[in-house]
Amino acid sequence: MKYLGMPPYDDLEKIRELSKKDNLNSFPLLAANLGLIENEYEHYEKVNGDVTLLNPPLILHEDLKNGLKADYSRVLKALSYIAEIRDELSPDVCPMCGSFGTGQADHFVPKTTYPEFSLFARNLVPACKCNQTKLASYKGAHGERILHPYFDKSLDQRILYLEFSGDKASPYLAVELTLPYKTNADAKYHVSSIVAKGNVFNWASKEWSKIQIRPSATIFQKENGGYTTAEIRRMLEKAFLNSDRDYGTPNNWKSMFYYGLALKADYHEYIRDCVNQAQP
Incomplete structure (x- = not known):
């Protein structure tokens, strides 16, 4: 978006x-x-x-x-x-x-x-x-509509992200709206009619698998391992901000993915362990 x-x-x-x-x-x-x-x-x-x-x-x-x-x-x-x-x-x-x-x-x-x-x-x-x-x-x-890339300036704002829940080894994924848009009927309709029907969950599942199995192919490329939980959180925050800039929107799949993970403190510990254990 x-x-x-x-x-x-x-x-x-x-x-x-x-x-x-x-x-x-x-x-x-x-x-x-x-x-x-x-x-x-x-x-x-x-x-x-x-x-x-x-x-x-x-x-x-x-x-x-x-x-x-x-x-x-x-x-x-x-x-x-x-x-x-x-x-x-x-x-x-x-x-x-x-x-x-x-x-x-x-x-x-x-x-x-x-x-x-x-x-x-x-x-x-x-x-x-x-x-x-x-x-x-x-x-x-009921009067709701999809958002228009030429007219809806709200698309410049962070509207959605990926919510991770359940078993960390194979989490349940959902598209969630950020707080200002949770009650916005148009944003909800756009997500349910377009975003959630697409390939975003399959893409995100593959990205999550990379973090678990081959983290060096993701943003976690520090030599010799030794990540702390605080470092993981900072890297996730940096990743979604970089993606915001690179794609000119905070509503691209990478930003949605890393923003969602940045919100999940318990996932930071899991990611830390996956990344550190994968290091040679």
């Missing part, structure tokens, strides 16, 4: 340009409906991407709906901004779930529901495969 700010494109100028392209599937119907679509673009921005405040989907001709959705997948110079969003806006951390890497452009509100936003840059977010689990889960039944 990461706040990105606005993508560097003028969407109104872009859609006007696209409406004149006779090699697009949406031609010429896009031009005929340009005013309606421009109004929806402006409204989307006016409500700061809050999907619960969007107008109902436009009633468009099926040929235009299908054309807009098909154009999204076209490899054309006029649509090169889609690849730029996918590959360049957040190349090393997914702003939707906090994983490492993107590789896909996710329609924040699905193009199947809102085809008018198929080519709208502010509705296209760089994402990893979590967009395949998100699907149409962009708002709940």
